[in-house]
Amino acid sequence: MINDEIRVREVRLVGANGEQIGITPTREALQMAIDANLDLVNVAPQAKPPVCRIMDYGKFRYEQQKKEKEARKNQKIVDIKEVWFRSNIEEHDYQTKFRNVVKFLKDGDKVKCSVRFRGREITHANVGQKILERVKSEVADLCTVERQPKLEGRSMIMILAPKSQ
Numbered sequence: 693m694i695n696d697e698i699r700v701r702e703v704r705l706v707g708a709n710g711e712q713i714g715i716t717p718t719r720e721a722l723q724m725a726i727d728a729n730l731d732l733v734n735v736a737p738q739a740k741p742p743v744c745r746i747m748d749y750g751k752f753r754y755e756q757q758k759k760e761k762e763a764r765k766n767q768k769i770v771d772i773k774e775v776w777f778r779s780n781i782e783e784h785d786y787q788t789k790f791r792n793v794v795k796f797l798k799d800g801d802k803v804k805c806s807v808r809f810r811g812r813e814i815t816h817a818n819v820g821q822k823i824l825e826r827v828k829s830e831v832a833d834l835c836t837v838e839r840q841p842k843l844e845g846r847s848m849i850m851i852l853a854p855k856s857q
Contacts, residue, residue, distance in 0.1 A: 693733075693734040693737065694731050694732065694733050694734070694749050695722060695725070695731055695732050696722070697734075698718055698722070698732060698734050698742070698744065700718055700741065700742055701717065701718060702715055702716060702717050702718060702741050703715070703716065703718055703721055703734075703741055703742050703743065703744040704739065704741050704742070704743045704744070705721045705724070705744055705745075705746070706735075706743065706744070706745040706746070707745075707746055708728055708730055708746045708747060715741060718744075721744055721746075724746060725746045728746055730746050730747055730748050730749075731746070731747060731748065731749040732744050732745075732746060733745050733746075733747055733749055733752070768800060770800065770801060770802055771801045771802070772801065772802045772803070772804050772851075773792075773796040773801050773802070773803050773804070774803075774804040774805075774806060775789050775792055775793050775796075775803060775804070775805050775806070776789075776806050776807075776808055777789060777805065777806065777807045777808075777820075777823050777824075777827075778807065778808060778810075779807055779808075779809055779813045779816065779819045779820050779823070780813070780819075781823065786823075790827065790830065790831075793805065793827060793831060793852070794831060794834065797831060797834045797835050797852065797854045798834065798854075800854050801854070802838065802851060802852065802853050802854070803835070803851070803852045804849060804850075804851050804852075805824055805827055805849070805850045805851075805852065806847045806848065806849050806850075807820035807823055807824060807847065807848040808846065808847050809846045809847070809848075810846070814846055817843055817848060820841075820843075820848040821841055821848065824841040824848060824850045825841070827850070827852075828841075828850065828852070831852065834854065834855065835852040835853060835854050835855055836852070836853050836855055837850065837851075837852060837853075838851040838852065838853040839851035
């Protein structure tokens with residue numbers, strides 16, 4: 693709330709330079725802000741009495757938006773990459789897919805490792821479990837297991853998250 697929107701009898705006032713002015717009537721605080729050609733901004737409405745500050749509100753909002761934009765620019769969006777294995781995978785194919793898992797984890801992405809079963813392969817779910825356990829043991833130093841291997845329909849799924857640096 694700014695200027696005339698503040699509807700309390702008295703406020704704790706903070707000056708334009710950050711100095712404490714004290715508890716003053718709202719009308720008097722608003723007049724001080726107008727005399728300084730600034731705005732009276734309610735910065736802590738839940739306090740007793742509410743804390744108001746004399747500042748240039750437009751400049752304050754502009755700086756806040758700049759900070760938010762900078763924070764959005766610097767944040768890392770974590771993707772979930774998926775790597776499919778088969779229950780009867782050959783060693784070279786396994787190594788290729790394993791290299792992809794390592795690359796994704798080093799890039800800071802989560803990895804969803806899945807073993808897809810076709811036909812009657814589902815009766816040997818323990819084979820898929822062994823493949824996922826092997827992946828988990830080989831990348832133990834790079835990641836943490838966010839979700840243990842679990843059978844869902846015709847797929848066994850495990851989710852790996854990179855260790856935070």
